[in-house]
Amino acid sequence: MGRTSAYDRDDVVRAARDVFWARGYAETGIGELEQATGLKRSSIYHAFGSKKGLFEAVVARYLDEVVRVRLEPLRESAPGPEALGEYIAGMRAAIADGSSRARSGCLLINAACGPLVDDEPEVRQLVNAYLDDVRGAVATGVAAARPDLTAASTAPLAEATASLVIAALALARTDADAATRGLDAVGPLVAGWRG
Numbered sequence: 001m002g003r004t005s006a007y008d009r010d011d012v013v014r015a016a017r018d019v020f021w022a023r024g025y026a027e028t029g030i031g032e033l034e035q036a037t038g039l040k041r042s043s044i045y046h047a048f049g050s051k052k053g054l055f056e057a058v059v060a061r062y063l064d065e066v067v068r069v070r071l072e073p074l075r076e077s078a079p080g081p082e083a084l085g086e087y088i089a090g091m092r093a094a095i096a097d098g099s100s101r102a103r104s105g106c107l108l109i110n111a112a113c114g115p116l117v118d119d120e121p122e123v124r125q126l127v128n129a130y131l132d133d134v135r136g137a138v139a140t141g142v143a144a145a146r147p148d149l150t151a152a153s154t155a156p157l158a159e160a161t162a163s164l165v166i167a168a169l170a171l172a173r174t175d176a177d178a179a180t181r182g183l184d185a186v187g188p189l190v191a192g193w194r195g
Contacts, residue, residue: 009047012037017058021104025055025111025123052122055111059126062107067130074137084141084161085187091165092183095172105173109166131166138162145190153195161186 015036019028030041030051037044048054070090073083104110112127139158146154164182171179 007037007039007043012039012044012047013054013057013061016054017062017107020055020058021107021110055123056126059108059130063130066107067133071133071137074141079141079144081145081147084138084145084190087138087141088165088183088186091168092180095168095176095179095183105171106169109169110173134165135159135162138165142190146193149193149195153193157190157193157195161190164189 015038016033019032019036023032028051030044033039033044033051033054034041039047044051044054048057070087073079074087076083108127108130111123112131135158138161139154142158142161143149143151143154146157149157164186168179168182171182
């Protein structure tokens, strides 16, 4: 009979998340993960298959607990015209709050901004899928905020808005003021867009 695991998987994923969030995927070494989680390399590999497998578990939890919760109001079948503004205001408040985890930036954008090795296409796919999800949710919010625009006019506005959101998530880590200024530009951009 095999040994039962003497660790809590949630605690391991949470500890690994903090390391990946601070250092990015490529810059995080297995030794750092051993130290943060309290597991030996063999236990990490047994439980998650690889460093990439542990990162995928971290990303799944991050998407469930952080990203999807924030994007949910934009993903409703018919979000109200205020949904985008509320999303932006919530993100702005989180970044402006010096004690918030948002000041560390976005886990996946941090991973994207760091070096990604060429033999990790799955990590790149995770990041790209996340960014597509953000773009789609923002596009839905833009369309709800500006029902007067045609789809052809909404598409570039949605892309510009999503770019401001993604830039804010990247900048939050190093320049929270620039991140919040970018988010502050969303309201006037959306309101003033003429297509």
